[in-house]
Amino acid sequence: MLAKKTTWEIGDPQTAFTLPAKFFYDPEIFDEEKRNVFFKSWHCVCHESDVPEAGSFITENIFEQSVIVVRGRDNEVRAFHNVCQHRGNRLITERRGKVNVVFRCGYHSWSYGLDGALRAAPRSECLQGFDKGGHGLKSVRMEIFAGFVFINFDNNAQSVAEMCPGAEAEIRRFIPDLDNMRLIEEVDVSVNANWKVIQENSIEAYHFDLSGPVHKHLTSLIDYKSYTLKEYGNWWTYMAPPKAGVTAAYGKAINGASYQTDWFFNIGLFPNTTFYCFPFTDMLGTFIMIPTGPETSLLRFGYYGPNGQIPELTKAGIHWMNTELGPEDIALNLTTQKGLHSFGYDQGRYLVDAERSNQSEHLVHHFHKLYYQALRP
Incomplete structure (x- = not known):
């Protein structure tokens, strides 16, 4: 059960x-989020x-759950729980890599093929x-949507395409090289703030010309x-076309640059995935807000x-995001938390x-509504 005084009128x-405020730090609500939002998304x-x-x-680690996504010898991509079936030892600790033949448990050497089958015990x-x-x-x-691999622990959930009809077409409209993207x-x-604080900040432009200098640079583009x-x-x-007459961005001249789109383009999928492109950059960014605790992400x-x-x-745009825009937003996340x-x-x-x-915050309300309906189905 949720703690007392933690209901909300959508309105x-x-x-x-x-x-x-409790929805952003209460441990009991956070436990509800794990079960009803993230383990079903x-x-x-x-x-x-x-x-x-x-x-x-x-x-991919989602709280205490860990999943391996691997390409098999038949070229199929599969997802498995990252745990040995003998005594529960975690098989892989690295974020990414390659195995030649099998996944081998470091405890008792049980080994599994790329199709998940037990090969040796x-x-x-x-x-x-x-x-x-x-x-x-x-x-x-596991499903592949818009060229990206998604996983879900809920076998009864809608597919990503069913959940987000029209989303892939919208991504492809702005990112023509979607299928050729490489990391x-x-x-x-790591940020000491609730994931929803971070999501809210990303889906409103009310603060763009009212907060820090880096956001003001964004509005100049x-x-x-x-x-x-x-x-x-x-x-x-949430998106905007380029400003007419812009000649430079991120400290570099635009003249002669190649780019996926000159728009500032963002598309969010509930609960915590965002695809985006900065103006005049030949890239696609992914922004994932992964909760690690009631007040950490x-x-x-x-x-x-x-x-x-x-x-x-593009290199300058990525550097700008990592060293200027991102830190300016994170500072706001911390003071809000x-x-x-x-x-x-x-x-x-x-x-x-x-x-x-x-400058309207209607997307923040919409996100809160989706969240609350998932939390209290």
Whole structure:
């Protein structure tokens, strides 16, 4: 059961109050999130190209659960629980790598093929009625969506495509080289803030010209007044066309640069996956908000370029994100998380206007609604 005084009235976004502060730090609510939100949601693990050949693997940890995604010798990509079927030892500790033949448990050397089948179990010939066929790795539901590998622990969940109809077409409209993307860089950042605080910050532009200097630089690259934030059920977009006459970005000249799109493009999938592209960069970024505790998160930034190429302007954009924009947002995340504990605060008001303008917080309300409905099904 949820702790007392932790209900929320969804209400009309123009008159509603925000989620009560406890939703951002209460351990009991966090346990509910694990069970009802994250163990029943789709999680983006990697691009399909991150497991390019037989034996290539990547692991994903969702709380105490760990999953291996691996490409088999038949070229199929599969997902398995990252645990030996003998005594429960975790098989793989690395984020990514390659095995030549089998996954071998470092405890008692039980070994599993790339298809999950048990290949060897030392001294198992001593056991009566032991059948290797019944001791293979346990599968995890997996789907490839828009070229990315997603996993879900809930076998009854809608597919990603069913959950987000039209989302892949929208991504491909802005990212023409989606199928040719290769990883340029992956950056993990630990943040002492609840994952929802971080999500909220990313899906409103109210603060863009009101907070720090890096956000003001971002607004100098885009037609800020044309910034649109749209909800489509379990997915949403927020984007803006480039500002006319821009000649430089991220300290580099735009003239002669190649790019996927000159728009600032973002698409979010509930609960915590975002695909994006900065203006004038030849890349696709992934932004995953991974909760690690009631008030801690791991932010995973993936940067992908067509065939792994990195033009100078794109390289500058990635550096700008890692060293300027990201830290400026994280500083806001940290002060917000601290403020949510104040005796002087419980709920606020969404800044939502009837026009759903560029500075409206209607996507924050929409996200809160999806979250609350998942938390309290």
